[in-house]
Amino acid sequence: MNERSTAAIPMAPASQLADLIDLLQLEFDALPTYAAAIATLRRPAFRDALQGYKAEHLRHVRALSTEIEALGGVPLPFPHLPTGLFKLAVQLLGLPGGDRAILLAFVSNEWQSREKYARYAARPYPPRLAALLRQHADDEARHYDWACAALEELGCGEATPLGQASRLFARFHGTTADALESVGRAGVEASVRMLRPA
Numbered sequence: 001m002n003e004r005s006t007a008a009i010p011m012a013p014a015s016q017l018a019d020l021i022d023l024l025q026l027e028f029d030a031l032p033t034y035a036a037a038i039a040t041l042r043r044p045a046f047r048d049a050l051q052g053y054k055a056e057h058l059r060h061v062r063a064l065s066t067e068i069e070a071l072g073g074v075p076l077p078f079p080h081l082p083t084g085l086f087k088l089a090v091q092l093l094g095l096p097g098g099d100r101a102i103l104l105a106f107v108s109n110e111w112q113s114r115e116k117y118a119r120y121a122a123r124p125y126p127p128r129l130a131a132l133l134r135q136h137a138d139d140e141a142r143h144y145d146w147a148c149a150a151l152e153e154l155g156c157g158e159a160t161p162l163g164q165a166s167r168l169f170a171r172f173h174g175t176t177a178d179a180l181e182s183v184g185r186a187g188v189e190a191s192v193r194m195l196r197p198a
Contacts, residue, residue: 016071017188018185024065028061029080029109032088033091034057037091040095046150083176090109094106108166110147111170112170112178115174117136
């Protein structure tokens with residue numbers, strides 16, 4: 001790459017690039033949990049719904065990767081560590097319990113995705129990027145709402161003791177993951193600032 005083409009890459013604030021990398025990692029947290037759930041769900045309608053949602057996550061990966069590259073970053077295909085592995089472990093623990101247990105685990109992971117995307121979508125980004133993140137946030141909210149409705153259909157809705165316990169676990173699990181992931185995000189931002197002095 002010559003000096004002229006390097007100078008043409010727009011330089012975004014380090015915090016913006018760190019946000020996009022954090023969201024990309026969130027997508028790579030989700031993909032293996034979707035694969036595990038799809039492979040073991042018994043109801044074809046549930047599998048079909050998750051296949052469609054997984055395709056949306058892949059679309060998110062492509063869009064976020066494009067934005068990161070446009071800002072001069074490198075979109076590495078890695079989940080958060082260690083929280084991405086813990087999210088997969090939660091999903092795997094639900095597999096032997098059938099569709100209800102699989103979806104209870106799924107809800108606990110989707111809660112964090114919904115919440116994190118909603119927070120990022122509310123931040124002041126350039127209009128095109130803001131619109132993209134709002135669309136992703138809407139997708140995540142729809143995934144979560146679908147899983148809650150499916151659990152209701154399986155007799156495990158919010159009003160049931162198991163449903164209430166699941167929601168509490170989802171909040172604890174998601175809040176803990178957010179806290180750990182914020183440390184990694186701060187490290188990415190600090191690294192970008194060091195490599196791109198103002």
